[in-house]
Amino acid sequence: MGIRTAVVGASGYAGGELLRLLAGHPDLDLVLATAHSQAGRPVAGVHPHLAGLDLVLGATDPAALAETDLVFLALPHGESAAIAAQLPDTVKIVDLGADFRLIDPAQWGRYYGGEHAGTWTYGLPELPGQRLRVAASDRVAATGCYAVATILALAPLVAAGLIEAEDVVVVAASGTSGAGKAPKAHLLGAEVMGDLTPYKVGAHQHVAEIKQATGAASISFTPVLAPMPRGILATVTGRPANADITANVVRAVLADAYADSPFVHVLAEGQWPHTAATFGSNSAHLQTAVDIDSGRVIVVSAIDNLGKGAAGQAVQCANLMLGLPETTGLPVHGVR
Amino acid sequence: MGIRTAVVGASGYAGGELLRLLAGHPDLDLVLATAHSQAGRPVAGVHPHLAGLDLVLGATDPAALAETDLVFLALPHGESAAIAAQLPDTVKIVDLGADFRLIDPAQWGRYYGGEHAGTWTYGLPELPGQRLRVAASDRVAATGCYAVATILALAPLVAAGLIEAEDVVVVAASGTSGAGKAPKAHLLGAEVMGDLTPYKVGAHQHVAEIKQATGAASISFTPVLAPMPRGILATVTGRPANADITANVVRAVLADAYADSPFVHVLAEGQWPHTAATFGSNSAHLQTAVDIDSGRVIVVSAIDNLGKGAAGQAVQCANLMLGLPETTGLPVHGVR
C-alpha cells in the first residue's frame, strides 16, 4: 500500500494541480482532498480535467488529516499554521503557502502582516545543500511561484560573484492562474485576454524570500499579468561584477549549478525559454545574455507557475522527504 | 529491453506529441525520430518542451525503420503509402495520416484525390468490436481529429436508432495546431488570436470516414478555426427518431456504449465538455441535450486534437496491437 496523502485546499488551482499529479503518482495514494465552500462536491465537478477521478471534496478536518502520512497545504497565506499545529509529527507536511518560508519575522511583517508563524525548511531542492535538508525534514515550506523563477536564475550569479548583490532588477510576467480562482472582475477572461498589466509594482511579497535564498542585497521587482492561463517568465538582470563576463561564462556557471538537478534545463546557446514549453511540467528553462549596451547580465527563466512554481515543486519536496527518487510522478516535459 | 519504436514526421505537431508520449511510455523505447527539412536538428531545438530529450532528428530511411518493432507515421496525407510499402511485416505500423482510413476508393478520390493506397484497420478502439480488430492488426490507420470527436458523439446515436441517419449537422471548432506547423500567413498568432473563422465549409475530408464509421447517411460539416493552440469541440446534432427521446435516454446510451472505454467520459448531468479539460490527455468528454425548440438531439464532444485526435489515439492503438494495457503511458486527465 502506498503513502496515504491528503490535499488541503483542493478546489483552487494549485490544489487541482496537486490532485492531477497525485493521480499519476505511483507511490502517493490520494486518500483525502478537502476544501472550504466547495466541500461535498465531486472533484470532477470542480476540476473538469479530472473527469474519471472518483473522489468527493471533504471538509478540512484535522482528525482525518492526522490519519494520513503526508499532507499538502494549498491554502491562502496565513491559514496554514492553524492546521499544521493540529497535526502530529507522524504526518509529513508540505505547505504551498508563504506562512513558513521566511526566517526574519520583520520581513514577514513587512510583506504579509500579522503574526509570524515560524520557519520551515525552504522547499527549493536546487539550492546548494538544500536537497539534503529537504530530505531530512518533516515540515517543508515550498517556494513562491515568482520566487522559484527568480531564484533559479539569480542564485548562481550571486554565489559565483558574477554580479553585484546590489540593484538586481527583475520583471516577471505570470499567467492568470497565479492570481487564484476567487472570482474577481479584473481577472475575467474578457479583461485579461489580449492584455498585459502590471500589479503590486515595486512591492511584491516574494522579494523577501528571493533575497533570503539568493543573498541579493536589493531587488527591484515588477510583476505583470499576462494573457495566458499558466506560466511565468522572469527576466532577471544584475550589474556585472567585472567587464569580462560573457554569456558563455554565465551559461557555464548556471549549467554547473544545476548539473545534478533533473528539472532545471540550461538551454543550448541561441535557444530562449518559452513558458509554454514548461506547461504542465516541473521543469525550469534558463538562458542568458550580456546586454551589449549596458553590460548587464541577463538571465531569463521560464516555469509553469502551477508546476515548478507550486504543485510540482511540492511533490518534488515530498518525494525527497519520503526517500523516493526526486522525479517520481513528475513530468519533465511540458505539454505543448 | 522495450519495443523499438520510431516516429516518422517527428517535427510536426502530431509528431512532437508522439515524442512526448513515448518519452513517458514504460514499454515503448523511442529509438528513432525522423523528419524532412529538420533532419539533423536536436529534438529539443525543434520542440522546446522536450528539453532534456537527448535525440537528434534523422532523415527518413526505410532501412533504419525496418530495424524497429513499431513505426508511427505522422506525415502529410498521401506520403504514408510509399514508406509503408518499404517496411517488412515484422514492423507494426500506425499511420496518423488519412491514406489508409477509407474503404471506398471513390470517397478517397472525392476528398483527397490521387490513387487510393488501400485500407487498414480503422484505429478507433471505442467503436463496437474495433478494440479486438485493432489488437489483431499489424497495420492500423488512426482516425482524423475531427472524425474522432464526431464519431464518438454520433456512432451510438445512429446505432441505437435514436436519430435519423439522414441530415446530421455538425459544427466543430479546432485549435490551430490542427492546421499544422508549416508557416502560413493566415495561421500567424496575430491573425488567429481573438478570432474565429470557418474554413472548408461544407466540404471537409473527414466526412467520409465519419460516415463510414457511424453509418450516418448524410452530414453537413462545418469546421471552425478557434483561438487556442489545441482542442476540438464538436457539436453534433441529429433529428430525433421519435418524440420521446430525452437527454437522459441519450446519456444512458452513450454511457453504455463507452462503459468499457477508459478514455471516454460521459459527464454528469449539468456538466458540459471543455476542450481545456482534455488538453494533453487522451480523453474525450461527452454531454447531451435535446433542443427544446426543434427536438434535435445534440451531443457535444471535446478532445485534444493532438491527443485523442492524433498522437494519443495512435499510441492507444499501438498498445492494443502489442498486447499492452490500452492505457499504458497515456494521460487520462488533462492539464488545466
Added chain:
Amino acid sequence: MGIRTAVVGASGYAGGELLRLLAGHPDLDLVLATAHSQAGRPVAGVHPHLAGLDLVLGATDPAALAETDLVFLALPHGESAAIAAQLPDTVKIVDLGADFRLIDPAQWGRYYGGEHAGTWTYGLPELPGQRLRVAASDRVAATGCYAVATILALAPLVAAGLIEAEDVVVVAASGTSGAGKAPKAHLLGAEVMGDLTPYKVGAHQHVAEIKQATGAASISFTPVLAPMPRGILATVTGRPANADITANVVRAVLADAYADSPFVHVLAEGQWPHTAATFGSNSAHLQTAVDIDSGRVIVVSAIDNLGKGAAGQAVQCANLMLGLPETTGLPVHGVR
C-alpha cells in the same frame, strides 16, 4: 448643441462600448452615465480604455434621465421596464435588454419568466421595412447579440424560400464579454483561455426573437463560449428547398437583401468571415456554401457582440430615430 444623451448601466461591457461610441459621435452629447454599485467612480477608473473621458458614473435617477433627449438602457434583463415607465415621451429610448423585444408573452414566459413588459419596435434596421419603422419610433428594443448574428444570416434565406422553415440548425460561438462583467469563477481568464465550452445547449433565449424576426419554424441553437474577449461567429444551416440551390444563388440573395445596408458585407467568393475583422465595428460579415454531402445551405456570419450585437446596433437605431444618417459615429471597419 447636440442631443443630450444618457447611458444607464454604463459600468458593464455594453455600457462601456456605448460610452466609447458616444465619445466619438458628432451629434450625440454624452451628458449622463449611470450605474448601480459603481456609481460615484470616474468612468476612466471603471473603463481604463476611456482614459481622458472626464465623467463620473452617477446613480440611476429617473428625474435626471427625464431631462435628456435620448436614453440607452444597458441593464440586465427585466430591469428596463421599471425605468422606462418613469421617462416622459419626450425622451427617446433604446433598450439593449430583452424586455421589449418579444411580441408573444408566452415566448417571454418560456425563456425569461416573470411578467411580459410589452413590445417595442424591434431594432434591427436591416430587416425588410424595419429601417423606416425604427426611424418612426421613440421606443426601440435592440436585438440580442446571438440574434442579430443569426437573423442576418437566416432571414433572407427564409424570405426567399431557399430553405425550409423547419429544422434550422445554428451553432454560434461568442467571446466572453457576452457573458457580462459580473465576476464568476467559470469566466475567469484562467478558465476561458484555451477553452471552448457550450452552454444553455438547446435552450437559449434568443431563439424566440430569431423565430419572430425570420419566420423560421424551428431552430436548434447551440451557443459556445470562445476564448476571445469579443465577437460572435454563427454557423446557420437550413435544409435546401430544392436541389438546385447553389452558393452563388444564396450569395446573390444575401447581397440583394443587404444592398442598402452599409454595415452588412456579403464577402467575395472564397473569403470567409472572421470575427476579428469586425472587432470594434458595427459591421456584419456573411458568406455562404452548400454542403457537398448533405446539400444543406450554410451561411456563416461574424459580428462584434458588443458592436452590431449591442452598442453599435443601439446607436444605429438612435441615429435613425433622430433622423441622422444611419452610419453617424459608427465604425464600419474593425480594428485588427
Added chain:
Amino acid sequence: MGIRTAVVGASGYAGGELLRLLAGHPDLDLVLATAHSQAGRPVAGVHPHLAGLDLVLGATDPAALAETDLVFLALPHGESAAIAAQLPDTVKIVDLGADFRLIDPAQWGRYYGGEHAGTWTYGLPELPGQRLRVAASDRVAATGCYAVATILALAPLVAAGLIEAEDVVVVAASGTSGAGKAPKAHLLGAEVMGDLTPYKVGAHQHVAEIKQATGAASISFTPVLAPMPRGILATVTGRPANADITANVVRAVLADAYADSPFVHVLAEGQWPHTAATFGSNSAHLQTAVDIDSGRVIVVSAIDNLGKGAAGQAVQCANLMLGLPETTGLPVHGVR
C-alpha cells in the same frame, strides 16, 4: 478636395492600420496603396477588417507616388531610402521604418548594418520642442514601437534629473503583430498562444533611438513576445538620483511633461496601464512607483504597437506637418 495620400507597404500590419485610420480621416484622402507580392489584390482580401473599402493594392511606382501630397512608407528597414530619393520635395513623407531615425551613422551600423541613409526629423511630437519641429518638416521618421513606449516613460525622468542616466533597465513585451506578417513558424498561433518568450535579449535595435531621444547613457533592454495580437507594455526602471524621490514626485513630472499632449495619459494613482486599454488607439498610458526594496524608480507605459507605436504616430506626425489639429482622425480611446 482632401490631401492625396498614399501608403507604401500597405499589405503589412502597420500598412493595414494606416489604411484603417485613413479611411476614417476627414482630411486625408487615400488615393493609392501599394504592395510588393500582394499587388493586384483587393485591400479587403488582404485585410478582411477593411471590408467595404473599395481599393486594389497597386505596385509601388515612384511616378504615381510623385502625384500625391503625402506618402507613408511602411516598409522593412532599409527599403525606404531608395523610394524617398525618387519623390519630389512637393510630396511630404512619413517613414515608419528605421532608415532615417538615427543621427549617428555608427549607431546605425551597429544595429542595422549597411549604409546610413541619413537623418530626418524624429517623429515623436511629445518630446520637448519636437511638435514644432515635426510641424516644420517635410520628411519625418516616425519612432520605433518599443522606442515610443520606452521614451515616453523615460525622457521626463532623465530630463528632470530624477534618475541617473546610467543603468536604465527596460523589459518590454509586445503583441505578435510587432513581428510582422511574413509567415514564420515561431510566430504561428499554435506557438505564440499561451506563451511568453524573450528575443534579441540585450541587443535590440531600438536602444539606439531611445538613447538618442532621452539622453540615457546606458540601457539594458529585453524584449518579450506576448500572447496577444497587439500592444506593448514597457517596464522602465532607473536608479533614483536621490533618496527623496517618491511616486508622487515622478507622477507630477510626467503629468507636467505631457500636459499638452492629448494622447499621453498619466493615470490616476492606483491605476496601472493595460495594453488592452490602448488597443486601436493612438494613446499611451503611464503610471509610476518607487520600488520599496531597491528604491528604483519604475514607470510602466502601455501603447498599441500599431497605433502610437506605428500607424497612429505616423498620422499624428502627418497632421502636424499639414497644419491640421494633431488629433484629427485619431482615436484617443482604445477598443476594449
